[in-house]
Amino acid sequence: MKKIAVFCSGQGTNLQAILDAIRKKRVKATLALVVSDRKRAFALNRAERAGVETIVLRPRDYPSRRRYEQRLLTLLKSRRIEAIVLAGFMRILSPTFIRAYRNRILNIHPALLPSFRGMNAVQDALAYGVRVTGVTVHLVDDGVDAGPIVLQEPVQVRPHDTEHSLHERIRRVEHRLYPQAITLLLEQKLRVEGRKVKIVR
Ligand code: GRF
Numbered sequence: 001m002k003k004i005a006v007f008c009s010g011q012g013t014n015l016q017a018i019l020d021a022i023r024k025k026r027v028k029a030t031l032a033l034v035v036s037d038r039k040r041a042f043a044l045n046r047a048e049r050a051g052v053e054t055i056v057l058r059p060r061d062y063p064s065r066r067r068y069e070q071r072l073l074t075l076l077k078s079r080r081i082e083a084i085v086l087a088g089f090m091r092i093l094s095p096t097f098i099r100a101y102r103n104r105i106l107n108i109h110p111a112l113l114p115s116f117r118g119m120n121a122v123q124d125a126l127a128y129g130v131r132v133t134g135v136t137v138h139l140v141d142d143g144v145d146a147g148p149i150v151l152q153e154p155v156q157v158r159p160h161d162t163e164h165s166l167h168e169r170i171r172r173v174e175h176r177l178y179p180q181a182i183t184l185l186l187e188q189k190l191r192v193e194g195r196k197v198k199i200v201r
Pocket of ligand 1: 008010011012013014015087088089108109110171174
């Protein structure tokens with residue numbers, strides 16, 4: 001079974017969806033490690049409840065980003081992690097780190113990229129007045145929210161949506177899409193050709 005790590009900073013509802021998909025054998029992988037950059041991330045409770053090893057790595061405990069990421073890579077290598085899933089991880093990884101896991105890092109973004117990149121995608125989409133937003137799962141490259149797109153799905157914006165109500169509907173789609181994308185990656189069904197990802201079935 002392939003070993004994966006999930007990186008989180010917050011609630012961890014996507015982590016939960018991945019844990020559930022693994023339990024139901026919809027994703028054939030071992031979740032060997034959950035990494036958080038915040039001690040209080042609720043995601044850590046979810047991982048512990050599922051018996052998954054957790055590690056908190058706080059950047060402020062390291063003299064530089066390089067040293068922080070070196071430690072991260074050492075941990076990943078020692079546990080033979082083959083792919084990394086970013087699920088609400090609020091840090092940007094350096095090109096050096098990304099190169100070590102080239103085309104093996106997935107991210108999920110709560111908008112239809114390339115619209116509404118960045119930390120406040122749901123709020124920004126609402127403020128812009130779009131009628132449709134959505135979810136993007138993409139491979140991570142050196143740009144922010146910029147790598148080749150694996151899966152996307154639209155979500156309608158309703159007239160009385162708040163950031164919270166819209167994000168909840170987006171999350172529901174995320175929880176279904178992310179396990180699918182992880183399976184495609186682990187089963188080596190993704191062929192990256194420049195910006196495009198071909199899915200071979
Ligand atoms: C998700 O909406 C994801 O798209 C974004 O951060 C949020 C994380 O939510 N990158 P959760 O912690 O998985 O509930």
